Structure formats: structure tokens, C-alpha cells
Amino acid sequence: xxxxxxxxxxxxxxxxxxxxxxxxxxxxxxxxxxxxxxxxxxxxxxxxxxxxxxxxxxxxxxxxxxxxxxxxxxxxxxxxxxxxxxxxxxxxxxxxxxxxxxxxxxxxxxxxxxxxxxxxxxxxxxxxxxxxxxxxxxxxxxxxxxxxxxxxxxxxxxxxxxxxxxxxxxxxxxxxxxxxxxxxxxxxxxxxxxxxxxxxxxxxxxxxxxxxxxxxxxxxxxxxxxxxxxxxxxxxxxxxxxxxxxxxxxxxxxxxxxxxxxxxxxxxxxxxxxxxxxxxxxxxxxxxxxxxxxxxxxxxxxxxxxxxxxxxxxxxxxxxxxxxxxxxxxxxxxxxxxxxxxxxxxxxxxxxxxxxxxxxxxxxxxxxxxxxxxxxxxxxxxxxxxxxxxxxxxxxxxxxxxxxxxxxxxxxxxxxxxxxxxxxxxxxxxxxxxxxxxxxxxxxxxxxxxxxxxxxxxxxxxxxxxxxxxxxxxxxxxxxxxxxxxxxxxxxxxxxxxxxx
Numbered sequence: 189x190x191x192x193x194x195x196x197x198x199x200x201x202x203x204x205x206x207x208x209x210x211x212x213x214x215x216x217x218x219x220x221x222x223x224x225x226x227x228x229x230x231x232x233x234x235x236x237x238x239x240x241x242x243x244x245x246x247x248x249x250x251x252x253x254x255x256x257x258x259x260x261x262x263x264x265x266x267x268x269x270x271x272x273x274x275x276x277x278x279x280x281x282x283x284x285x286x287x288x289x290x291x292x293x294x295x296x297x298x299x300x301x302x303x304x305x306x307x308x309x310x311x312x313x314x315x316x317x318x319x320x321x322x323x324x325x326x327x328x329x330x331x332x333x334x335x336x337x338x339x340x341x342x343x344x345x346x347x348x349x350x351x352x353x354x355x356x357x358x359x360x361x362x363x364x365x366x367x368x369x370x371x372x373x374x375x376x377x378x379x380x381x382x383x384x385x386x387x388x389x390x391x392x393x394x395x396x397x398x399x400x401x402x403x404x405x406x407x408x409x410x411x412x413x414x415x416x417x418x419x420x421x422x423x424x425x426x427x428x429x430x431x432x433x434x435x436x437x438x439x440x441x442x443x444x445x446x447x448x449x450x451x452x453x454x455x456x457x458x459x460x461x462x463x464x465x466x467x468x469x470x471x472x473x474x475x476x477x478x479x480x481x482x483x484x485x486x487x488x489x490x491x492x493x494x495x496x497x498x499x500x501x502x503x504x505x506x507x508x509x510x511x512x513x514x515x516x517x518x519x520x521x522x523x524x525x526x527x528x529x530x531x532x533x534x535x536x537x538x539x540x541x542x543x544x545x546x547x548x549x550x551x552x553x554x555x556x557x558x559x560x561x562x563x564x565x566x567x568x569x570x571x572x573x574x575x576x577x578x579x580x581x582x583x584x585x586x587x588x589x590x591x592x593x594x595x596x597x598x599x600x601x602x603x604x605x606x607x608x609x610x611x612x613x614x615x616x617x618x619x620x621x622x623x624x625x626x627x628x629x630x631x632x633x634x635x636x637x638x639x640x641x642x643x644x645x646x647x648x649x650x651x652x653x654x655x656x657x658x659x660x661x662x663x664x665x666x667x668x669x670x671x672x673x674x675x676x677x678x679x680x681x682x683x684x685x686x687x688x689x
Contacts (some may be wrong), residue, residue, distance in 0.1 A: 189555045192472075204352050207415075211227060211345070211618055212611045213352050214478060215446075215447065215450070215509065216352075216373075217352065217355070217356075218446065218447070218509045218510060219508075219509050220356065220359070220360065220508040221359070221369075221398035222443060222509075222514045223511045224359060224360065224363075224365070224437070225359075225365065225366065225439075225582070225673075226513070226550075227435075227436035227437075227439035227440050227513055227514065227622065228434075228435045228436045228438070228439060228543065228628065229365065229366055229439070230438075230439030230440075230443065230514075231430070231434075231436055231437070231438035231439035232302065232310075232366060232435060233366060233442075234309070234367060234426050234439060234442035235302075235426055235427070235430060235435070235438060236278060236301070236310055236311065236314055237580060238419070238422075238423035238424075238427075239301070239421070239457060240314050240315075240317075240318055240421040241419055241423055242321055242416060243286065243290060243318060244318060244321060245287040245412060245415035245418075245419055246282075246286060246416075247282060247283040247318065247322040247591050248279075248325055248407060248412075248415070249278075249282065249405075249408060249412055249451070250323050250409055250410070250415070251278065251279055251325055251402075251404060251408050252298070252325045252410035253407070253408055253411055253463075253547075253576070254275075254323075254404040254405070254407040254408030254411075255271065255272075255326065255329040255330070255333060255404070256301045256329070256332070256333055256403055256416055256463050256466075256467065257403070257404075257407045257408075258275075259271050259272070260333070260467050260468075260471075261334040261403070262400070263449075265295045267350035269391070269393045269395065270395050270397040270400055271392070271397070271400050271404075272330055272388075272392055272393065273392060273393035273394055273395040273396060274395070274396050274397045274400045274401050274404065275325075275326045275329065275390050275399070276326045276346040276393075276418070277395075278396075278401065278404075278550075279322065279323055279325050279326045280297070280323055280523055283318065283319050283323050284320075284323075286318070286322075287316065287319040287322075288315075288496055290311070290314075290318065291312055291315040291316065293600070294308040294311035294312040295308040295311075297311045297405055298310075298311050299429065299627075308392055309367070310366060310367070310370050313367075313370045313371060313373075314370060314373075314374075316374055317370070317373050317377045317378075318466060320374075320377040320380070320381040321377045321380075321381075324343075324347075324377070324380055324381045324384045324393075326388075327343065327384030327385055327387060327388045327669075328340060328384055330388040330391055330392075331384075331387060332463070332464060333344050333449035333464065334391070335464060338622040339387050340537070340586075342383070343384045343387055344380065345667065346380055346383040347376050347377060347379060347381075347383065347490065348376065348377045348380075350375060350376040351372050351373055351375070351376025351377070352369070352372070352376075352485075353372075353494075354372040354375050354376065354427040355368060355369050355371075355373065355376075356372075357372075358371055359372075361394065362620055374410045380454055381636055382397055385432060387640075397498075398565070399598045407545060407547060410548040410550075410654070411547055411550070411551065413551050413554075413556035414547075414550055414551040414555065415552040415554075416548055416558070417551075417555045417557065417558025417559070418554050419558075419623050420558035420559075420561050421557060421561050421581070421584050421588065424442070424561065424565060425561075425565050425577035425580060425581060426438050426442065428565040428566060428569045428577065429441055429569055429573070429574065432569050432570050432572050432573070433569075433574075437573065437574060438518060439511070439514075439573065440517050441517065441520060441577060441578075443506075443514045443517040443575045444502075444506070444517030444518060444519070444520040444524065444574070445503060445520065445522050445524050445578075447502070447506065447509070447517070447524075448498060448502075448520065448521040448522070448523070448524025448525040448527075448528070449524060449525075449528060450494070450498055451491060451494050451495050451498065451525050451528040451532075452528060453494065454487070454490055454491045454494050454532070455491055455528055455529075455531055455532035455535070457535075458487055458532065458535070459535055462483075462536075463537070464540060466480075466542060466543065467543065468600060469544075469678050471522060474545075477602045477603070478536065481602055481603060481605060483603055483639070484533075484536040484537075484604055484605075485605045485608055487528070487532060487536065488533060488536075488612060488642075489612055491529045491532045492526075492529050492613070492614075493524075493644065493645075494525075494614050494646060495522075495526050495528070495529045496619065496620055496640055496641065498521060498522070498525040499521065499522035499526070499623065500603065500619070500620065500633075500637045500640055501621040501637055501641075502518045502521035502525075503518040503521075503633075504633065504637075505518070505521075505579055506521070506632055508545050508673065511597075514543075516574075519574070519575060519578075520574055520575065520577070520578035522620060523575075523578035523581065523582040523583060524578055524582075527578075527582045527585040527586075527670070529580045530582075530585040530589040531588070531589075533570070533589040534553075534585070534588050534589045534592045537589060537592045537593040537604075538550050538553075538592045538596055539596065539600070539602065540597065540600025540602060541592070541595060541596045541598035541599065541600070541652025542601050542603070544599045545602050546599050547594065549592075549595035550592060550595070553591035553592040553594075553596060554588065554593075556591055557585070557587050557588035558584075560584055561580055561581070561584035564579075564580035565577065565580045567580075568580045569685050586640050592660060592684075601672060609651060611648065611651055612648070612653070615644065615647045615648060616644060618644065619641070619644055619647075621642050623637055623640055
């Protein structure tokens with residue numbers, strides 16, 4: 189089992205490079221943008237970004253997930269090439285049509301969102317960027333399906349660094365404001381698309397298979413309503429905030445939300461690495477449920493620990509990162525961070541739905557949670573503003589994980605380690621609450637909160653969370669790390685050999 193688990197963790201670390209760099213880059217841009225853009229301008233950017241997130245869901249039509257299902261279902265090399273060719277052709281034509289329609293409606297979209305058409309140019313630029321972003325789905329999906337995480341990361345880093353460099357030059361150097369942000373995003377997505385095509389060009393074909401297209405649609409199309417509902421979970425609160433409060437509040441809330449989403453460093457990496465191993469383990473191991481159970485526990489501990497750290501140090505982080513106008517954003521970070529811990533649970537709980545190809549059940553879970561989120565947004569944001577939005581997000585993601593568990597267990601029951609999950613949650617939640625009571629000078633608060641975070645694994649140990657074999661493996665890992673003098677590559681190679689042995 190440890191051999192397979194280390195493969196999952198190994199590729200997760202590699203895939204996580206993209207998330208780490210992307211998230212760190214977004215955090216780096218926060219102090220830059222919050223000292224140049226006003227909260228209202230930041231709010232405009234947030235509203236347009238969330239709008240195109242939902243358009244991207246429609247333009248993708250679930251193909252990013254369907255390519256895995258069909259690629260592993262295809263047994264022969266010729267069939268695999270037909271899968272890739274079909275995906276490439278569809279993910280070129282369909283996104284182009286969607287982007288063209290949005291481009292033509294740019295003035296109307298600007299008037300609907302902002303009551304004026306002065307932002308139509310930003311909508312037009314975003315429409316073009318959308319095509320390159322969605323059309324990159326096939327090249328990136330090919331790299332993941334073929335187990336080439338390093339190449340996947342390279343392509344994404346080209347897109348990411350191009351976007352950052354050009355955006356900073358235009359916003360800071362040429363003082364182009366919001367226009368510079370959106371132009372930088374367009375150029376970055378274009379360069380990422382070209383890099384992706386170059387990376388997978390030998391694998392692509394122009395063969396279009398009706399059979400594999402039907403299989404992709406059958407698997408992926410049910411995910412589109414789920415994607416739309418997921419958009420509601422992730423983004424609809426901005427529009428309620430804009431309606432009940434102001435665009436400036438949207439900007440402040442979006443800053444806190446982005447910092448809280450640092451947890452995606454972990455959950456996003458797992459989401460990229462896990463599908464290939466999930467299907468591989470399911471088809472090639474006699475007892476796959478044991479793997480799925482352990483992976484869920486370990487990653488819940490990892491994501492919860494990260495969210496706990498974000499929660500404890502939220503006020504200090506915002507004080508350092510942002511201008512004075514954005515300092516109130518810290519209050520929403522804990523709720524947002526733990527919301528995405530539940531999102532990680534949702535992905536893991538959905539293992540049964542995925543391996544049995546009953547993705548419509550995930551659609552039901554997300555649709556129900558999305559509907560609940562819209563109701564909670566209306567009720568809570570109208571009364572509590574930003575904190576209402578964060579609370580609505582927290583409760584909705586919690587319900588999402590529970591609903592996915594309910595559906596998945598009925599088609600492929602897995603005995604998840606709920607007692608251990610509850611132990612993590614109760615101890616961590618108590619420490620997060622204690623952190624809210626700490627209100628000293630900056631340095632003293634930092635020290636006290638560091639102690640609180642350090643206490644977390646100690647309390648887990650005292651309450652019997654760790655099993656004997658896990659403690660043994662941890663001691664082996666520590667011994668290997670010291671022996672390798674903490675050189676990352678050597679440490680990982682030795683750890684992998686030790687765990688497999």
C-alpha cells in the first residue's frame with residue numbers, strides 16, 4: 189500500500205508546484221495591486237473574473253474530466269490517439285463559438301454588471317483569453333493522463349510567469365490599471381496554450397471519433413450543471429455583495445477570499461494527481477478501498493493543518509500583505525480556508541461516484557449545495573455583509589461534502605475513518621477559536637499563535653490519533669531526513685524507498 193501511496197504523494201508534490209507558484213504569485217500581487225488599485229477597481233476585477241469562470245464551465249462541457257475516463261477506457265494506442273484527437277477538435281471549436289458570442293455581447297454584459305459600458309473593453313479581452321484558457325484543456329489533460337506531471341507543471345509555469353511579468357509591467361510600469369491586468373492575463377493564456385500544444389504535439393491527431401465523442405459527452409456533460417453549481421458555491425457571493433453592499437466591499441472580500449484559498453495549494457494538487465491513481469488503483473488492485481480510505485485521512489490531516497495555520501495567522505498576514513483599505517479582509521479568511529478543506533473532502537468522498545462512472549450523483553450533490561448557497565447568500569449577506577458571505581460559503585461546502593458522501597456510499601461504500609476525521613476537526617477547531625482571543629502587540633501575538641499551531645500535532649498524539657505503524661513510519665522518515673541533511677530531492681528519494689520497503 190505504501191508504494192502506491194508514495195506515488196500519489198509524489199505526483200501530488202510535483203503537481204503542487206503549479207499551485208504553489210500560482211498561489212504565491214497571487215499573494216505577491218496582492219500587496220502590489222492593493223496599493224495601486226482601489227477596492228472598487230479590485231471589485232470590478234473580481235466580478236469579471238467570476239463571470240468568466242462560469243462561462244469557462246460551459247465552454248469546457250466537462251471535457252477535462254471526460255478525457256481521463258475515455259483515455260483509460262481505450263485499450264489500444266490507436267484508440268487512445270482517437271480519444272485525444274476527438275477531444276482536441278471539440279475543445280477548439282466549441283470554446284471558439286462561446287468566446288465569439290461573449291465578445292459580440294461585451295457592451296451589453298458591461299451594462300448589466302456595472303450599469304455602464306465603460307468596461308466593455310475588459311469583457312472583450314476576457315472573451316479572447318477565455319478561448320486560449322479553455323482550449324488548453326486537451327493538452328494539459330493529455331499530460332496528466334500520460335503521467336507527465338513535470339511537463340504539465342512546465343506548461344503552466346510558462347503561462348503563469350508570462351501573466352505575472354506582463355501584468356506587473358503594465359500595471360506598475362505603465363500605470364495601465366485594470367486594463368494592464370486583463371491584457372497580461374490574455375497574453376499569458378495565449379503563451380500557455382502554445383506551450384501546451386508544443387508539449388503534446390506528437391500525441392495529437394485530427395481524427396474525430398463519434399464513438400469516443402459520445403463517451404466523453406456521456407461522462408462529461410453531467411458535470412456541467414455541477415460545474416455551474418460549483419461556480420455558485422465559489423463565486424455567486426460576490427454578486428450578492430455587490431447588490432447588498434458595494435463594489436468596494438466586493439474588492440475587500442475578494443482579497444480575504446484569495447488568501448483563504450491558499451488551502452488550494454494542497455487540495456488542488458491532490459485533485460490533479462489523484463484521478464490517474466484512482467482509476468489505476470481501482471482497476472489493478474484487489475482491495476482498492478483500503479487505499480482510498482487511507483488517502484482520505486492523510487490528506488484531510490494535511491489540508492486541515494494548512495487551513496488551521498491560515499486561520500491562526502490571518503490578521504497578521506493581511507496586515508503585512510495589503511494596504512490599509514483592505515485590512516478588514518482578515519475576518520473572512522478562517523471560514524473560507526475551512527470551506528476548502530470540505531471541498532477536499534468532497535473530492536475524496538466522490539471516489540465511488542467516479543470509479544463507477546455515475547457522475548450524475550456528484551451533479552445532484554453540487555446542484556443541491558449550490559441552491560442552498562444561493563439561499564444562504566441572500567439571507568446572510570443581506571444581514572451580515574462580508575461575514576455573511578463567508579459563513580454561507582462555509583456551510584455550503586460542508587453540506588456539499590456530506591451530500592457527496594451520502595450518494596457515493598450507496599454505489600461504492602468505503603469505510604472512511606470518521607473517528608480520526610472528527611478528532612482532527614475538534615482539536616483544530618478549538619485551537620482556531622483560541623487564536624481569535626489573542627489580541628496583543630504584533631510580535632507577541634505572532635509568538636502566542638505560533639505556540640498554538642505547534643500544539644496541534646502534540647494534542648493529536650496525546651488523544652491517540654496516530655497509529656503505531658504510522659508513528660514507526662514517521663520516525664523512519666525523520667531519520668532519513670536527518671541522514672540526507674534535509675536536501676529535498678535526496679530526502680524524498682530515501683523516504684520513498686523506506687516506505688516501499
